[in-house]
Amino acid sequence: MPVTTIEGHEIHVDAEGFMTEYDEWTEELGKALADAIGVELTDDAWGPIRFLREDFKAEGGHTPTLRRVSTVGGFDTKKLFEMFPKKPAKKMAYIAGLPKPAGCV
Amino acid sequence: MKNLVILGGGTAGTMAANKLRKALDKVEWQITVVDRHDKHDYQPGYLFIPFGTYTPEEVTRSRRKYVSDDIPIVYGDIDRVDAEARTVSLTNGTVLPYDQLVIATGVTPRPDQTPGMDDEGSWYVDVFDFYTHEGATALAKKLETWKGGKLVVQVVEMPIKCPVAPLEFVFLAESFFTERGMRDQVEITYVTPLPSAFTKPICSEHMGHLLTERKIALESDYMVERVDSAEKMLVSYDERQVPYDLLVTVPLNMGADFVARSGLGNELNLVPVDKHTLLSRTYDDIWALGDANDIPASKAGSVAHFEIEVFIDNFLEHIAGKPLTGSFDGHANCFIETGYGKAMLIDFNYDTEPLPGKFPVPGVGPMSLLKETKVNHMGKLAFRWAYWNVLMPGRPMPIGAAMSMTGKDVPVA
Numbered sequence: 001m002p003v004t005t006i007e008g009h010e011i012h013v014d015a016e017g018f019m020t021e022y023d024e025w026t027e028e029l030g031k032a033l034a035d036a037i038g039v040e041l042t043d044d045a046w047g048p049i050r051f052l053r054e055d056f057k058a059e060g061g062h063t064p065t066l067r068r069v070s071t072v073g074g075f076d077t078k079k080l081f082e083m084f085p086k087k088p089a090k091k092m093a094y095i096a097g098l099p100k101p102a103g104c105v
Numbered sequence: 106m107k108n109l110v111i112l113g114g115g116t117a118g119t120m121a122a123n124k125l126r127k128a129l130d131k132v133e134w135q136i137t138v139v140d141r142h143d144k145h146d147y148q149p150g151y152l153f154i155p156f157g158t159y160t161p162e163e164v165t166r167s168r169r170k171y172v173s174d175d176i177p178i179v180y181g182d183i184d185r186v187d188a189e190a191r192t193v194s195l196t197n198g199t200v201l202p203y204d205q206l207v208i209a210t211g212v213t214p215r216p217d218q219t220p221g222m223d224d225e226g227s228w229y230v231d232v233f234d235f236y237t238h239e240g241a242t243a244l245a246k247k248l249e250t251w252k253g254g255k256l257v258v259q260v261v262e263m264p265i266k267c268p269v270a271p272l273e274f275v276f277l278a279e280s281f282f283t284e285r286g287m288r289d290q291v292e293i294t295y296v297t298p299l300p301s302a303f304t305k306p307i308c309s310e311h312m313g314h315l316l317t318e319r320k321i322a323l324e325s326d327y328m329v330e331r332v333d334s335a336e337k338m339l340v341s342y343d344e345r346q347v348p349y350d351l352l353v354t355v356p357l358n359m360g361a362d363f364v365a366r367s368g369l370g371n372e373l374n375l376v377p378v379d380k381h382t383l384l385s386r387t388y389d390d391i392w393a394l395g396d397a398n399d400i401p402a403s404k405a406g407s408v409a410h411f412e413i414e415v416f417i418d419n420f421l422e423h424i425a426g427k428p429l430t431g432s433f434d435g436h437a438n439c440f441i442e443t444g445y446g447k448a449m450l451i452d453f454n455y456d457t458e459p460l461p462g463k464f465p466v467p468g469v470g471p472m473s474l475l476k477e478t479k480v481n482h483m484g485k486l487a488f489r490w491a492y493w494n495v496l497m498p499g500r501p502m503p504i505g506a507a508m509s510m511t512g513k514d515v516p517v518a
Contacts, residue, residue: 060386066328067262071372078330081342087300087326102401 007032011097018093018100022056025097034095041095045083048075052096063093063101107134107424110193110203112183114140114168116148116496117395117409118209123499124417126173137201138178139193143168146238147492149406149485152270152442154241156281157249161242171497183210186367188388204390205424208364208376211396212266212404214240214356219261221332222356232332232352235274236266244353248281253290254350259339260297261329263304264373265358266396266404269451271295272302272312273442274353279319280444294322296339296347301325305458307516308451311475315443358404360397375399380455381432383416384423392416402435402455410496411436414506436508440485448481450474454508460515465504467512474513 004013009029012020019025019033030049034041041049051073055064066089070077077088084091089101109125111118122138129136150164172178181195186206193201214234216223222232233247234240258275265271275295282288295302295316302312302323316323330342332352339347360374369376369391376393377386380400385391393399394416395409402408415431422429435455442448450472451459463470471480495502 065372068372077328078342081328086343 006036014099016100019097020099022061022097025053029097030095033097037091037094039084039091039095042083044079048073048080048083048092049096051075052092052098056096056098063098065089065101106132107204108202109134109136109205109207110201111136111138111207111209112186112193113209113211113395113397114138114172114178115145115209115211115395116406117211117397117413118207119145119168119171119497120410120413120499121207121209121394121416122176123171123173123497124413125420126176127499128417128421131175136176138172138176139183139195139201140168140178140180141182142180143178145171147489148236149267149492150489151236151238151241152267152273152277155235155244155248155274156277157245161238161245165238166493171493183361183363184366185363186369186391188367188369188391191390205420206391208369208391208393208397209395210361210364212358212360212373212375213237214266215359216354216356218357218359219329219332221334222354224332224334227332227334227337231337231350232334232354234354234356236270236355247351251351253282253287255292255294255348256351256353257294257296257339257347257349258353259295259327259329259347260299260355261357262298264404265355267439268304268403268405269439269441271297271355275321276315276319276444277442278353279321292322293320294324294347294349296324296327296329298328299325305453307461308453308459308475311449312441315477319444358396364397371399373399380435381415382419382429383412383433384419384429389423392420400433400435403437403439405437405439406492406496407438408436410502411438411506434507436506438504440481440488442482442485443477446482447477447479448485449477450481450484452508452513457508457510457513460513462513464512 003010011024014020031041048069069075080088093101111122126136144165145168147164150159153159154161181197184194184196186193191203229243233244235244258271260271282291301309303309328342329339331340333340337349360370364370364374371377376398378393378398383392396404412433415433418431419429438452440448440450453459461475464472464474472484
């Protein structure tokens with residue numbers, strides 16, 4: 001796995017830059033990752049990011065889908081598209097330091 | 106005597122019932138199948154109904170006929186499973202106790218989950234699903250007289266039954282309109298929530314080329330918010346509008362409602378199982394097979410078939426109190442109809458994406474992976490015979506449960 005340095009922290013990432021070590025993530029890193037893809041992390045935007053982190057851990061290592069973030073997490077899908085434009089599921093996972101959501105086949 | 110109750114007598118449930126009946130002692134284990142009615146549809150056949158290749162009657166057979174005579178089928182709607190009491194209650198009051206339970210009730214398209222999709226006056230008038238018996242039949246009638254315009258083929262959200270079916274639908278539609286001499290009167294757009302035509306990179310590239318070649322427009326990363334049935338357009342969460350004259354949709358696919366009522370499902374009513382053993386992640390006497398589970402594999406009959414080979418061994422070990430040694434690899438094998446009497450074939454699993462090559466005999470075939478051939482198309486049509494005569498009775502198929510790398514061309518990194 002490649003290693004990269006963000007904000008002075010060495011982190012493990014996959015080929016697309018998604019973090020691969022759950023415990024290497026901090027909120028400070030989350031902010032840096034958001035900056036890197038041009039997302040502004042408002043107070044509202046932190047809600048789904050924290051949900052992703054908790055749900056991933058509770059569900060044994062599955063990155064939640066967009067539907068799960070809305071139905072289980074209770075976040076409005078339309079707002080998620082505003083906060084994380086075009087590809088909210090992918091962008092939220094990237095910022096939350098989780099694997100890219102599995103493209104179901 | 107112990108009770109094994111199998112909920113659902115479709116592809117997965119029928120195969121599991123027949124194979125386990127042969128494997129289990131008849132005095133020790135009673136097997137019961139529960140389903141709503143006696144109609145067992147060959148679901149891959151739905152694809153061919155709108156274009157008149159199959160009649161609606163041709164895809165339906167008697168469920169009873171394909172479940173071994175010594176397995177009773179109880180007909181009724183399932184109200185709920187009580188996982189603590191280990192009982193299944195039907196809405197007619199019947200209560201079935203179980204020692205082991207198999208959930209194989211599949212998934213169902215749910216147009217009601219997208220606002221405006223099933224509006225009266227547009228559903229089955231200019232908006233259709235095609236992966237149901239009713240939808241495919243209604244669409245066949247529509248296409249008989251349709252004069253052309255904007256055809257939009259759209260997928261609401263993954264996962265769906267037979268993930269390649271919507272792409273097959275656009276290819277068959279393109280070929281259908283060309284053969285009818287009206288291709289220039291039809292504008293075809295394929296709308297998908299995925300970032301490209303399909304999920305796996307190499308296959309997606311092949312599909313993408315084919316769409317371009319056939320002049321089919323692609324609208325990707327499209328998460329539909331609602332259908333505006335008055336204005337006849339799709340509206341996405343990021344406010345992209347796609348107008349249609351005829352919308353062929355694959356609605357959200359959800360597991361059975363009783364799964365949710367019983368507290369056994371995730372947000373799509375799919376039963377969470379270990380993706381290698383197929384045993385529930387919560388209850389050690391509940392299994393989920395086929396489309397009903399949450400494994401990250403295609404919701405397809407081939408997956409159910411390969412999965413059940415592994416499940417049978419695991420089940421026998423489990424009831425003998427032994428550790429489960431069978432590990433499912435996510436193996437899927439799907440034909441992709443590409444129109445003009447040709448098809449592609451893909452063979453893949455959890456870890457390996459579809460690759461080019463020959464199948465099932467390496468270097469020989471007769472079928473070709475990721476390539477359009479007439480032989481592949483004949484393979485797809487012949488598969489209907491194999492489904493009823495080999496798969497359902499639980500006879501061995503000449504293809505292993507685990508995916509094989511031989512015969513596949515591995516790209517050089």
